[in-house]
Amino acid sequence: MQTFAHGAAAWGVECPRRPSPVDGVTMAGFRVPDLDALRIVPHPAVTLLLDFGDGTPVLDCATGQQRGSLVAGPGLGTGGAVRARGVDVECVQVRLSPVIARAVLGVSPADLDGAVVPLDDLWGREASRIRERLADVSSWQERFALTDLLLARRYEAGPPVDxxxxxxxxxxxxxxxxxxxxxxxxxxxxxxxxxxxxxxxxxxxxxxxxxxxxxxxxxxxxxxxxxxxxxxxxxxxxxxxxxxxxxxxxxxxxxxxxxxxxxxxxxxxxxxxxxxxxxxxxxxxxxxxxx
CATH class of the missing domain: 1.10.10.60 (Homeodomain-like)
Structure with missing residues (x-):
């Protein structure tokens, strides 16, 4: 795991050793001792946050707080309205190309309407299962492999865009x-x-x-x-x-x-x-x- 220095804090950052088998998926693993209300910067992708650690990531949004595993459409953080915080956060962050997001999520990014949505609201019990499985394995590469399997299965079953x-x-x-x-x-x-x-x-x-x-x-x-x-x-x-x-x-x-x-x-x-x-x-x- 690499170390990214942010002030006095050191983030742990891990990358998959090989590209995802699903085109349009990239991911990284994070172990962050203190997020300290950091600004979310807009990005042209759908963000899928898979939380599995003892700490819980929190996004403070204009519409309130969202905790744990989350989904957000392209442009999350526009206007500086979203901040991330949390202590001892461990998660896999996935960036989904909007082209494949509808198939993977089960809803169009348009249905998110710019909001941050709890993953439980979209995937139900499957969101809890992936969290448990990510916590149970001991290596980041295993976590990436589990995430790839889940995303590939959902992508293959979902509707493609034109x-x-x-x-x-x-x-x-x-x-x-x-x-x-x-x-x-x-x-x-x-x-x-x-x-x-x-x-x-x-x-x-x-x-x-x-x-x-x-x-x-x-x-x-x-x-x-x-x-x-x-x-x-x-x-x-x-x-x-x-x-x-x-x-x-x-x-x-x-x-x-x-x-x-x-x-x-x-x-x-x-x-x-x-x-x-x-x-x-x-x-x-x-x-x-x-x-």
Whole structure:
């Protein structure tokens, strides 16, 4: 297990030794002595938190507190409204591509409506069973394997999203949020109204919102890497540094300088070492869509 230093605290961070067999799934294991009311930074994925330790993670949201194993749609933490806290927290955190989230969760990300939802509400007794099984095994690699088995079974039994919707999502991700959104419908041969409606209902957010989150995520990680805000703004499609500042403030409630030091961003290179490096899963091509 690696160690991530946050102030006086040291987080334990573990990664799977091999990629998940389910495209669109990445995960990491965390052992955190004190979360200390840390800001959740929005991310363009569905977050699945599988808690199994003696401590209980708590998310303080605008709608109240949620504890234990949780699910949240893309953009969790928008506006800086969500903080995480807890003592002696142990969990597996899973990032689900919105393309596979409906199949895995059993509901569309749109049904989450931006809220943080207890996993028990979606999976019932199965949520308790996976928590017990994760606690019973002694190694993180076994926990990752158990999680993969669960997600693969649910994914195989769940409904897929439309191929056109999946293709549009991966175009946005591959372009770091700079893809011309108005052209996506033409490229898949659908009307704009149809693509916007299907995208929103199946992935949980409209295409322009998806592109904004993807672009922000790309820019935020470059800020964490130490690049200057003016350079990041110019290189990631913002009109200028003020535009970047406004977007970061709207999404996180903080300035770019503050966001660059947020632990939940700074830990990413350790917890998700392939972030942004692998080719997008389910690489749909127009030739496939029109056959």
């Amino acid at each position: 191929a056109e919707v999946a293709w549009a999502w991966h175009r946005i991700v591959a372009g770091h949020g700079l893809t011309r959104i108005d052209g996506l419908a033409d490229e898949v041969g659908w009307s704009r109204k149809r693509l916007w409606s299907r995208f929103r209902s199946q992935l949980g957010l409209p295409p322009k919102r998806a592109a904004k989150l993807v672009r922000f995520d790309h820019a935020a990680h470059r800020l964490v890497a130490g690049e200057g805000a003016a350079h990041v703004a110019a290189d990631t499609g913002y009109a200028d540094q003020s535009h970047l500042h406004r977007d970061v403030r709207a999404l996180t409630g903080a300035t770019p300088a503050t966001v660059a030091g947020e632990p939940f961003l700074a830990v990413d290179d350790m917890a998700w070492p392939t972030r942004g490096k692998a080719a997008p899963p389910h690489s749909y091509h127009l030739s496939y869509l029109h056959t």
